[in-house]
Amino acid sequence: xxxxxxxxxxxxxLTYVSSRDMESLLARTSEIGRMLNGLVxxxxxxxxxxxxxxx
Numbered sequence: 451x452x453x454x455x456x457x458x459x460x461x462x463x464l465t466y467v468s469s470r471d472m473e474s475l476l477a478r479t480s481e482i483g484r485m486l487n488g489l490v491x492x493x494x495x496x497x498x499x500x501x502x503x504x505x
Contacts, residue, residue: 454479 458475461467467475 458472462472
């Protein structure tokens, strides 16, 4: 998610996004990233448990 953070920092420097909004957006994107990582981990463990053996 570093690319999104970089875009927000640039937008802030160019005054497209206020510092307050940037901090809020960074916190929200961080939270969403953690949620997505948890979902991917869950899918991976589920996939391993339910995978059929090769015949």
